[in-house]
Amino acid sequence: MRHYTFLDLKIFEAEFKNFGHEQVSYLLRDGDSFFIKFKNSDLCVKFYCSFPGYRLVHIPCNLIRGDEILNDLFPAKVLMAKILNNDRIFGIWLENRNMEFALIFELLGSLSNLFVLNEDGKVIYMGRRVKDQRSLRPGVIYALPEKKQFAALQQLPENLDVSEVKTGFVCKLGDDVVLEFNKPSKDLDCMAYFPYTYALDVFFGEIYSRKLEASFSPSRVEEIIAFLEKNFSKDAIFDNEYILIGENKFSVPKGIKVSKLIGELRARLLSFEKTAKGERQKRFLMKGVFEFKSPSGKRVLVGRSAQANHKITFNLGKRDDLLFHVSGYKGAHVLLVNDGTPITEEDIKFCATLALKFSDAGAGKWEVMYAPVKYVYRTKSMPVGMVTFKKYSSVLVEK
Numbered sequence: 001m002r003h004y005t006f007l008d009l010k011i012f013e014a015e016f017k018n019f020g021h022e023q024v025s026y027l028l029r030d031g032d033s034f035f036i037k038f039k040n041s042d043l044c045v046k047f048y049c050s051f052p053g054y055r056l057v058h059i060p061c062n063l064i065r066g067d068e069i070l071n072d073l074f075p076a077k078v079l080m081a082k083i084l085n086n087d088r089i090f091g092i093w094l095e096n097r098n099m100e101f102a103l104i105f106e107l108l109g110s111l112s113n114l115f116v117l118n119e120d121g122k123v124i125y126m127g128r129r130v131k132d133q134r135s136l137r138p139g140v141i142y143a144l145p146e147k148k149q150f151a152a153l154q155q156l157p158e159n160l161d162v163s164e165v166k167t168g169f170v171c172k173l174g175d176d177v178v179l180e181f182n183k184p185s186k187d188l189d190c191m192a193y194f195p196y197t198y199a200l201d202v203f204f205g206e207i208y209s210r211k212l213e214a215s216f217s218p219s220r221v222e223e224i225i226a227f228l229e230k231n232f233s234k235d236a237i238f239d240n241e242y243i244l245i246g247e248n249k250f251s252v253p254k255g256i257k258v259s260k261l262i263g264e265l266r267a268r269l270l271s272f273e274k275t276a277k278g279e280r281q282k283r284f285l286m287k288g289v290f291e292f293k294s295p296s297g298k299r300v301l302v303g304r305s306a307q308a309n310h311k312i313t314f315n316l317g318k319r320d321d322l323l324f325h326v327s328g329y330k331g332a333h334v335l336l337v338n339d340g341t342p343i344t345e346e347d348i349k350f351c352a353t354l355a356l357k358f359s360d361a362g363a364g365k366w367e368v369m370y371a372p373v374k375y376v377y378r379t380k381s382m383p384v385g386m387v388t389f390k391k392y393s394s395v396l397v398e399k
Contacts, residue, residue, distance in 0.1 A: 002179075002207070004055045004107050007162075008200060009088050012056055014163040015195050016081050019043060019058070024094060026074045027103075029318075030066030034114055034127065036092075036103075037061060039075065046201060047105050047114060049127050052264060053204050054112040056090055056105050057197035067373075069315050070116065070125060073101060085144050108145065117142050125315060167192050168199020170206065179203040224250060225265050234259040289316075292354065295346040299337040302354055306385030309333035313387060317373040322348075324355040325387070327367040327394065331359025333385075335373075352397045365398045 023039040032050035044061040048054055076094035084091050088107040093100065101124070104115040114127035121141050134143050169180040171190035179199060184190050193199035227245050236258045243250050252261060288308030292300040301316060303309035312335045313323055322343070324334040334355040336347060352368035359366075371392035378387045 003052065003109070004088070004200075004204075006088055008197070009056065009083060009090060009107060010162045011165050012058070012197050013081070013083050013090065014165070015058055015197060016045075018163065021078050021081070023078060024074055024076050024092075026068050027070055028064060028066035029069045029127075032128070033066065035064040035066060037064065043195070043198075048204075049112040049114060051110040051112065054107055054109065055197075055201060055204055056107055057201040058195050059198050059201050067319050071314060073116070076101070085147070087144075087147055089144065104142065106145065111145070115142055165196045167194045168196040168203070169193075170199050170203050177203060177206040221265050225262055228258055228262055228265075232258045234262070292350075294336060294344075294350050296341065296344050298339055298341075298343070298347060300351055300354065301335040301337070302358060303333045303335075303385075304358065306383065309385040309387075313373065313376060314378075317376075319372060319374040321373050322351070322370050323373050323376050323387075324351045324368055324370040325389075326355050326359040326361050327369050329359050329361040329366075331355060331361070333387075334358075336370075348395055349397065352395045356397050356399050361399060363399050365396050367394045368397055369394050 019041065021038045021041060025037045025039050028035040028037070032048060034047040034049070036045040036047075038044065042061055043058045044064050045056070046059045046064070047056050073094075073096055076096040079093040079095055079100070081090070081092045083089065084104070090105045090107070092103045092105075094102070100119045102117045104117060106113050106115070111130050111132055113130055114125075115123055115136065116125035118124050123136055123138050123140055123142050126136065126138065129137075132145065134145065136142065165181060169182075169184055169190045169192050171178050171180060171184055171188040173188060178188075180190070181196070183192075191202075193202055224243075224245065227243070234257075238252055238256055238258070238261070243252055288303060288305040289312060290302045290304065292302065294300050301312050303312045309332065312333045317323060317335050318338070320338045322336040322338065324336070325331065332355055334351045336343065336351045348370065352370065355368050356366055369389055369392040371389050375390040375392065376387050377390065382388075
């Protein structure tokens with residue numbers, strides 16, 4: 001199965017320079033995808049950091065989606081952009097009115113990640129938590145990964161000038177999908193895409209469209225691995241596009257070897273955050289942010305400082321997540337992560353109780369406001385951590 005290569009990144013670097021990106025307007029996040037919008041450009045950068053399918057590419061801006069994050073950093077002028085350490089790592093250095101900072105994209109399989117660094121080289125934001133030898137987290141000085149942790153880099157083909165690679169061709173060959181640099185023969189059913197990395201994005205979308213859904217929980221993935229190991233030889237090859245476990249049907253790439261599928265599933269397990277034992281046990285997430293589980297099993301994030309409250313609301317929160325805060329008092333921002341399943345009254349009361357517990361309100365019954373994050377905003381004149389609700393609901397809880 002093809003993955004993102006050093007050659008792909010070299011072509012992306014050449015595209016970035018050729019397109020002359022000068023100013024970043026904003027940064028969006030949609031799950032494991034990040035999008036960079038540039039001023040006066042119809043092409044945007046997409047970074048997908050999940051495994052498999054991780055990639056850094058250019059796509060038409062009408063395809064981007066998600067919520068703006070790190071609003072305080074943008075707009076910002078592009079100072080420099082280049083590959084780092086001759087590895088699958090790409091950095092963009094920027095400058096706004098107040099500071100210089102950098103976006104570092106690591107395209108390293110299951111460890112792929114986005115880091116935002118301040119002018120001192122310290123991490124101020126990371127796209128996901130992954131475990132490697134560096135133990136990076138907000139507040140720690142960024143360090144490049146060791147090359148020996150990752151697969152050898154792909155050798156560049158002789159006489160290939162990456163700056164001359166303009167268009168990519170995504171072609172159907174029977175049940176397979178292939179990606180070509182040059183215009184293929186008439187025998188293939190192909191579509192041309194500009195620039196080349198846009199074709200690469202379409203290609204990865206095609207070959208991984210039949211992958212297991214990324215929303216599967218770690219326990220579900222472990223269940224599938226156990227089923228495969230018990231019922232199939234590692235050398236067996238799937239000749240259909242799904243496996244049946246009980247009454248559930250799970251799609252798999254046709255023709256994949258069982259051992260390879262198990263390996264990819266184990267790599268996916270590495271990308272999951274391991275939750276603490278206990279249904280509602282809190283755990284440390286980042287400085288000043290703690291995590292709980294609601295009665296129905298949803299993630300609940302609690303900020304214990306002004307900076308943490310800001311991060312929860314404007315960096316971690318998505319449009320349809322619910323934000324809770326005690327009316328009229330200083331206190332924690334509590335974020336109920338909307339996973340698409342129904343939000344129960346017990347979830348609402350649980351989050352409201354947390355907001356009241358970690359507030360300056362005294363004993364008694366108090367109103368706790370809550371609303372989707374899309375109805376929460378702040379102005380530049382407001383202190384960090386202070387917000388206003390455009391509209392909200394409320395619930396009374398007792399301390």
